[in-house]
Amino acid sequence: MRISTKARYAVSAMIHLAMHNDAGPVPQAEISVCQGISMSYVDQIFARLREHGLIQGTPGPGGGYRLGRAPSELRLGEIFAALQETSPDSGDSGSLNSLIWNDLEQRIRAFLDGMTLADLVERPEIRASLDRQYRRSPWRCDVCGALSYRSGGQPGRSSADS
Template identity: 40%
Template sequence: MRLSTKSRFAVTAMIDVALREDRGPVSLAAISVRHQISLSYLEQLFSKLRQQGLVESTRGPGGGYSLSRNAEKITMADIVGAVDAPSDEEAAAEGGWMNSDLWASLNEKMLTHLQSISLRQLVAEQRTKGVTVEPAPAPAVKRGVFAKPKSTLKITAPNSVFALAGTLMPSRG
């Protein structure tokens, strides 16, 4: 297991999603703006996170990503393993030096430690540090072609020049 910029960005993005889990799906564009991470890079990361069953996507307006299971059941090792899993070629290349007892022991200890840290704990640490989540936007009022007006306006003024003249001239009769 290795820790890289890719895994750091993935953990940061997952904390962001978990902080906002009660608000519905979180868009990658919003995460990109908040953390200055390239949108295309986030798309690659979330593709891997989705394949590993850590997030689920919602399409369409208001869509984005949400956690696929409780944050307590997602560990840092799950996130790092999803985005930084070595390819078959890399695993074969590492096989020579990872056979050393020292490196194997170090890798096992790091994996055990990362498995002991839940996403829920990471979110709690952020809240303890004072990280706040912006309030949810007010739902937009939907108005379409067939929307019924909220109140009807009663017009009592004359609707033409002739009707206006009729109100100004005394009736003959």
């Protein structure tokens, strides 16, 4: 299994959307700047993610992108699968080399299918960064420094968490 640059960037962009899920639609330009991905590359990635229902776009002023489902329902394996380019058959499926790599690929897929965006966003170091970022109103993105007036309070937190 080859993890392409496009798939890595897709996961980064999806984590960004998950981290900002409660703040409303995220402009594509923000994702581009925050994640260090060119606008044209974000556009290519988001076209594939939209096709697979992993994200939704909201047009117009105040628009942007949101996750297609809750972060707890979006598995990393889905994201990788949406961006996976087809690869040629690796040859004889009965050879020792093929058996080893097929087994390894199945284990990697199982690992990715067992992890959600919520699992990543809830990591303590990521939560601490988010808590610092969202204490301010308007808040400034700690990654790119962009000032945002999007509403929504602290993403991923309920009033019971406060």
